[in-house]
Amino acid sequence: MEKSGFKTKDFGTIFVNTFKIYFGKFFRNIGVSFLFMLIPLLCMLPYMASIYALDIGIGYPMFDGMTAAWIGLGLSGVLMLIASNILYPSLQTGYFAPLTSDSLEGKTRERGERSRILFRNFPAVFLAQTCGLVLKVIPFGLFMWFWVKVVVSFNYSNALYGLGKIGEIMGVYFLFIIAFGILSLFMMFIRHNVLFEGKKGFKAVFDSFKLVGKGNFWRTLGHILLFGLILYIVMYIVIFIIGIIAIASVMPSIIMELDTALSPGGIVGLSIAGVIMIIISLMFYGLMEIYISQLYFNARTKRDNIPFPGDDEIVEEKK
Numbered sequence: 001m002e003k004s005g006f007k008t009k010d011f012g013t014i015f016v017n018t019f020k021i022y023f024g025k026f027f028r029n030i031g032v033s034f035l036f037m038l039i040p041l042l043c044m045l046p047y048m049a050s051i052y053a054l055d056i057g058i059g060y061p062m063f064d065g066m067t068a069a070w071i072g073l074g075l076s077g078v079l080m081l082i083a084s085n086i087l088y089p090s091l092q093t094g095y096f097a098p099l100t101s102d103s104l105e106g107k108t109r110e111r112g113e114r115s116r117i118l119f120r121n122f123p124a125v126f127l128a129q130t131c132g133l134v135l136k137v138i139p140f141g142l143f144m145w146f147w148v149k150v151v152v153s154f155n156y157s158n159a160l161y162g163l164g165k166i167g168e169i170m171g172v173y174f175l176f177i178i179a180f181g182i183l184s185l186f187m188m189f190i191r192h193n194v195l196f197e198g199k200k201g202f203k204a205v206f207d208s209f210k211l212v213g214k215g216n217f218w219r220t221l222g223h224i225l226l227f228g229l230i231l232y233i234v235m236y237i238v239i240f241i242i243g244i245i246a247i248a249s250v251m252p253s254i255i256m257e258l259d260t261a262l263s264p265g266g267i268v269g270l271s272i273a274g275v276i277m278i279i280i281s282l283m284f285y286g287l288m289e290i291y292i293s294q295l296y297f298n299a300r301t302k303r304d305n306i307p308f309p310g311d312d313e314i315v316e317e318k319k
Contacts, residue, residue, distance in 0.1 A: 006307040011223060014294045018227075021103040021290050022283070029096075033282040036091045043079035085133050090125045093191035094118045096289035101196070101297075104310035125194045128204040132187045135205065136180065143176040185221060186212045192296040211299040220295055227291050235280055242273045 009017075022029055095118050102109060186209045193204040193211075212220055300306050 006301050006305055007311065008298045008301050009294065009308055009311075011226065014223070014291060014298070015227065015230075017104065017294060018287055018291045021100055022287055024103065025099075029099075029286050030279060030282055032095055033092070033286050034278075036088055036095075037282060039087050039091070040080060040083040043083045044076050085136075086126060086129045090122060090129050090191060091118070092285060092289050093293075094121055094125055094195065096286060097192055097195050097293040097296075100290045100293040101309045104294075104297075104308070106310065121195055124200050125191050127201055128190050128194050128199075131202045132190045132205050132208075135187070136183050139176050139179040139183065143172060146172050185217070185224070188212065188220070188224075188292060189296045189299065192293060196296075196300075211296070211303060214303055216299050216302065220299070223295055224292075228288070231284055231287060235284060238280060239277060242276050245273065 095114065098114065098117055101107075187205060189208040189211050190204050193199045193207050197204075197207070199207055297308050301308050
């Protein structure tokens with residue numbers, strides 16, 4: 001029996017496409033990622049303000065300084081959870097996924113049109129991502145329940161008992177990490193389902209499960225691990241080289257001067273190294289978003305026989 005369908009892309013093609021798309025608009029992509037990265041950083045402001053109030057002894061009218069600091073920390077934690085798990089991914093995918101599709105299809109858009117698309121789709125993407133986070137909380141809640149149960153029943157007078165309980169906690173934590181990672185993989189296409197299929201809420205979440213689970217799990221996992229490993233290796237090699245250069249720029253100040261003040265060359269070297277490391281971290285997330293978007297197009301092509309953007313080639317499979 002012969003079966004015809006649109007062709008999916010292999011790792012090499014997706015890998016090359018990812019870098020071509022990102023570096024095709026390099027400075028714009030870096031700038032956009034930098035603006036998005038400011039959101040999680042701004043979420044630390046309540047805690048920083050609380051610590052500042054604690055240090056100078058002001059506190060708040062209704063709380064003492066220490067209480068204010070803990071409230072600031074808790075508020076920052078909640079805001080960071082929302083920003084890093086919902087806001088930041090929604091904005092990143094909302095920008096890079098349509099950019100990937102347009103680049104593969106050779107589309108050009110007017111200035112400002114991409115921003116309008118981003119903000120028009122943002123509420124639906126935010127809602128779907130929130131639904132996904134609700135499901136991710138389940139393994140976290142089970143782990144916290146077990147952790148609290150162990151802590152409450154902990155026998156601090158028995159060393160062997162204590163080591164056994166610590167082993168239990170580490171084992172459950174390891175299982176939690178595996179469960180959380182698998183859930184994250186299954187929910188990887190939530191935002192793409194909203195952007196390209198118009199699905200909303202839990203429907204986008206469950207369809208992401210179907211896309212990954214329908215014969216694509218091991219392939220998707222392999223793609224992510226291989227691409228992530230390559231990026232990490234390249235990134236750490238570059239960071240290592242930058243670190244060596246930064247240390248070399250500082251050493252003359254340490255060796256030749258009696259005080260600890262850095263020379264102008266050392267300050268410039270450290271500043272350049274810091275900027276390059278920020279750029280590398282911003283590039284990592286942008287490249288991953290472009291790569292994941294192509295994995296989504298691949299999964300959709302395989303399941304629904306929808307052509308990969310920019311490629312209408314049909315292949316014949318014999319069975």
